[in-house]
Amino acid sequence: xxxxxxxxxxxxxxxxxxxxxxxxxxxxxxxxxxxxxxxxxxxxxxxxxxxxxxxxxxxxxxxxxxxxxxxxxxxxxxxxxxxxxxxxxxxxxxxxxxxxxxxxxxxxxxxxxxxxxxxxxxxxxxxxxxxxxxxxxxxxxxxxxxxxxxxxxxxxxxxxxxxxxxxxxxxxxxxxxxxxxxxxxxxxxxxxxxxxxxxxxxxxxxxxxxxxxxxxxxxxxxxxxxxxxxxxxxxxxxxxxxxxxxxxxxxxxxxxxxxxxxxxxxxxxxxxxxxxxxxxxxxxxxxxxxxxxxxxxxxxxxxxxxxxxxxxxxxxxxxxxxxxxxxxxxxxxxxxxxxxxxxxxxxxxxxxxxxxxxxxxxxxxxxxxxxxxxxxxxxxxxxxxxxxxxxxxxxxxxxxxxxxxxxxxxxxxxxxxxxxxxxxxxxxxxxxxxxxxxxxxxxxxxxxxxxxxxxxxxxxxxxxxxxxxx
Numbered sequence: 001x002x003x004x005x006x007x008x009x010x011x012x013x014x015x016x017x018x019x020x021x022x023x024x025x026x027x028x029x030x031x032x033x034x035x036x037x038x039x040x041x042x043x044x045x046x047x048x049x050x051x052x053x054x055x056x057x058x059x060x061x062x063x064x065x066x067x068x069x070x071x072x073x074x075x076x077x078x079x080x081x082x083x084x085x086x087x088x089x090x091x092x093x094x095x096x097x098x099x100x101x102x103x104x105x106x107x108x109x110x111x112x113x114x115x116x117x118x119x120x121x122x123x124x125x126x127x128x129x130x131x132x133x134x135x136x137x138x139x140x141x142x143x144x145x146x147x148x149x150x151x152x153x154x155x156x157x158x159x160x161x162x163x164x165x166x167x168x169x170x171x172x173x174x175x176x177x178x179x180x181x182x183x184x185x186x187x188x189x190x191x192x193x194x195x196x197x198x199x200x201x202x203x204x205x206x207x208x209x210x211x212x213x214x215x216x217x218x219x220x221x222x223x224x225x226x227x228x229x230x231x232x233x234x235x236x237x238x239x240x241x242x243x244x245x246x247x248x249x250x251x252x253x254x255x256x257x258x259x260x261x262x263x264x265x266x267x268x269x270x271x272x273x274x275x276x277x278x279x280x281x282x283x284x285x286x287x288x289x290x291x292x293x294x295x296x297x298x299x300x301x302x303x304x305x306x307x308x309x310x311x312x313x314x315x316x317x318x319x320x321x322x323x324x325x326x327x328x329x330x331x332x333x334x335x336x337x338x339x340x341x342x343x344x345x346x347x348x349x350x351x352x353x354x355x356x357x358x359x360x361x362x363x364x365x366x367x368x369x370x371x372x373x374x375x376x377x378x379x380x381x382x383x384x385x386x387x388x389x390x391x392x393x394x395x396x397x398x399x400x401x402x403x404x405x406x407x408x409x410x411x412x413x414x415x416x417x418x419x420x421x422x423x424x425x426x427x428x429x430x431x432x433x434x435x436x437x438x439x440x441x442x443x444x445x446x447x448x449x450x451x452x453x454x455x456x457x458x459x460x461x462x463x464x465x466x467x468x469x470x
Contacts, residue, residue: 006110006139007180008191010086011070011101014039018090018101022063024056031056037092039099044092054092064194065090067101071185086193095179102180103193108206110191111135115202117190122294124446128205130455133465134437135189137213137223140468142188143181144220150178160241168326169349169362173240209452211469214460216247221463228306229253229344229438230380230430231275231282232263233459238342239364239433247463250343253282253441266345269338273382275345276429279308283441284430291447292440306431306440309377314423318371322352325370326361330354332420336371336383344434345380355420364433371426381428385421436460 015038023032035046043050056065070084088105114135115128162169182188214221222245224236236248252263264271279285285307286292313321319333331354339360340349349362352370361370368376437459445455453465 004107005104006107006143006182007091008103008105008110009100009180009183010084010103011067012095012098014098016092016099016101017068019066020056021065021085023059024063024065024090025059026054026056030059037099039094039097042094044094044099052094056090058089063087084193093179100179107136107139108210111206112202113193114189114191115205116199117192123443124294125201125205126450126452126455127443127446128202129209129452130437130442130446131225131439132206132209133212133214133452133456134223134225136209137221138189139182140213140220141222146181166358167360168366170366171240171363172365211467212465213468214247214456214463215466216463220468221245221247221460223460224248224433224436225439226432226434226436228284228431228440229434230307230378231280231285232266232344232434233436233438234342234344234346234434236435238346238348239435247460248435249461251461253284253438255283263343266343267341269341272341272345276308276380276382276427283444284438286440286444291444294443306377308427308429310425310427311376312423312425315420318424321373322370328359329356331356333424334417334420335385336424345429346434347379347381376426376428378428378430378432378434380430380434381426384425384427386423386425387419388422
């Protein structure tokens with residue numbers, strides 16, 4: 001393989017304002033300065049003419065363009081808009097009644113921006129190199145998936161939603177991007193062009209690992225990453241489709257002493273509760289503000305206590321939140337029951353018991369979206385309920401409804417008090433889905449002197465680092 005050009009979706013809107021900071025060619029002319037395009041009559045209205053597609057190609061070395069009102073952190077608590085600057089080609093296409101701005105550029109240039117956007121360039125060099133390999137691997141794996149799905153057509157057999165009267169299970173992964181390779185936000189990988197100043201360390205990290213990817217069994221690894229595993233990484237199938245990747249095993253995020261560190265059976269409720277309510281030793285169990293400031297961008301540092309965290313809702317707050325987020329009225333909430341957990345303790349099936357209805361929801365991200373205005377830090381949590389006084393009312397027996405899966409165990413049939421709690425406290429572990437590389441853990445490893453290959457093979461056990469182009 002050579003380092004190809006890739007397409008990154010940046011903005012999707014009825015109207016897009018941008019500035020060509022140097023000379024660009026389009027439709028036989030050369031342009032520079034402020035421009036506006038808007039969706040009209042099924043096409044792109046620009047300078048009084050309608051087009052189905054517009055491409056602005058750099059007409060001089062180092063040309064860049066600025067896009068205004070780019071949303072970052074979509075649906076996260078720190079969501080905001082920025083003006084961002086990009087190099088390469090700007091392509092504008094019509095998609096579902098809006099215009100999508102797409103940046104075309106070489107893979108290695110894209111990766112330099114990703115590493116600069118995902119974390120600070122002050123991070124340890126070995127961590128930056130490890131992340132470059134992970135990001136490159138993930139990118140190639142997604143491009144291959146997209147090609148495979150397109151070759152299968154609409155009858156490819158991929159479904160990300162299971163719905164019945166008693167269960168709603170959905171995951172978010174491959175169902176969206178059809179006109180570009182990846183998007184620019186956290187759904188894929190943060191990509192903010194050259195908005196942030198690129199430090200020499202980032203360029204060095206990408207160049208030192210040029211063409212290197214993680215491979216397993218002759219295929220490029222679908223290398224995932226997240227902010228903080230909470231002490232234990234998760235398996236792929238807990239968060240996405242029911243497919244197992246040997247290099248994405250659940251593991252304890254600690255250094256081996258004399259033998260491989262063991263992980264408790266966190267699919268069992270008692271073990272998961274003990275794990276989550278404690279703070280076991282782990283690479284990502286750090287309060288070192290200097291290290292965190294090195295790797296986390298300013299908006300990520302708005303999140304504190306991510307290794308172990310708590311969220312409290314009153315009955316009214318939780319019932320209203322779940323009703324709005326799920327578009328389902330459960331009435332008052334009687335209980336939140338973990339039905340199935342993955343090997344990191346993350347809940348993949350959660351039963352919501354209300355006075356009006358009971359339903360089991362999943363997977364991991366659907367649970368986090370339902371129980372938060374943005375995204376709950378993770379689905380590895382336990383629930384404490386508060387009552388105005390010790391409940392004495394009769395109880396009803398509530399059976400769990402989720403089918404037995406390949407991950408975790410079905411929660412036992414329990415008794416649910418018919419008196420609604422006055423408040424719920426969620427005590428949780430970690431930040432993100434927990435699959436693959438733990439960014440904070442990997443950064444701590446880099447700070448402690450681990451080389452990038454040691455970091456990679458810690459989180460992707462059984463994988464190999466291969467060079468697929470020079």
